[in-house]
Amino acid sequence: MIFGAEEKPQTLGFILLAAFVGLWGWYIYAGYIGRQLSWKVQVKTLTSHDDLFAIDGQRDGNQAAVGRFGMILLTHDGGKTWQEQASGTSRALSAISFADHQHGFIVGSGGTILATRDGGVTWKTQSSGTKEQLLEVYASSPTAAHVVGAFGTLLSTSDRGATWRKHELSWNRLIPLITKVSGILQPNLNSIYFVNPEMGWIVGEFGLVLKTTDGGRRWTPQTYGGDRPQLFAVMFRDTLTGWSVGQQGAVLKTTDGGQNWIPVDIGTRRNLYGISFQAEHGLIVGEGVVLASQDAGSNWRKLESVPEERWLSGVAIKNRQAIVVGQAGTLRVFDLKQNISRRETAAR
DSSP: OOOOTTSOSSSHHHHHHHHOOSOOOOEEOOOOBOSSOEEEEEEEOOOTTOOEEEEEEOTTSOEEEEEGGGOEEEESSTTSSOEEEOOSOOSOEEEEEESSSSOEEEEEGGGOEEEESSTTSSOEEEOOSOOSOEEEEEESSSSOEEEEEGGGOEEEESSTTSSOEEOOOOHHHHSHHHHHHHOOOOOOEEEEEESSSSOEEEEEGGGOEEEESSTTSOOEEEEOOTTSOOEEEEEESSSSOEEEEEGGGOEEEESSTTSSOEEOOOSOOSOEEEEEEETTEEEEEEBTEEEEESSTTSSOEEOTTSOTTSBEEEEEEETTEEEEEEGGGEEEEEEOSSSOOOOEEEOO
């Protein structure tokens, strides 16, 4: 995610800002018809500054994308049309998570937290108690959510966001070798995911993976190392099978709840920022790349139509349809069904 110049370095925002300079103007994207995956063109008149960082939504509800300058875009029809919703802030919004069709949270720069109770139509600001950059949020229920961010920031709520608790993690205990050698006590935490209300994972700098089995009260390390690539996203399909992606094409997979994380070579060394699965269909997005799997991640195929100059940071799959968001207002919709003809739609 990209944030304002006033915020601290060493976050994903500054990594992207350093990596991708010079944004494009207006975009009209061409479609791609593959043998098994078919692109549907999504036209959206956004300026070159309207970077989008994340997207989320429920199976039968709305989907919302968030980005720079407090932008929130809402779709009721799977990405055919989009409406901009008032956010009440001009800060960069980096992540969004819905607990159900009505309740969701957005986080962003400067400790920004927003909440909705009407499916994303209206959003209200909440007090996070921090000014750090918040990079990811996961809402495990309408009342409970966890947030991670820069410099070891970890927050949680159990009352719909009326109050947010800041958790102080003991990095000397969690990553003793790194803190002893480098003296870095607060690694950036980039992503968080709960497979159920009690079991969840956090990933971040130094290839760090933390796990909780008690709803976030205690965390234990599963992997870390001073020479390991930074991890930007994590997700689990069930309590045993999970994935994490990160710098230089890093892809890790576990089939035992994270006791062992196995590197997977998917044929790219580009930075990877997001991953999503629905049933056997999976997508990974990153630095000018989208990789698709139709066999639960056993094999991955690069979609050649993706411009290599643009980073993509958010992906959501719903009802066998995927929406990908990214740099300069990128909104790409494609169908995971076979033999779907290309069509063009206009957002408004």
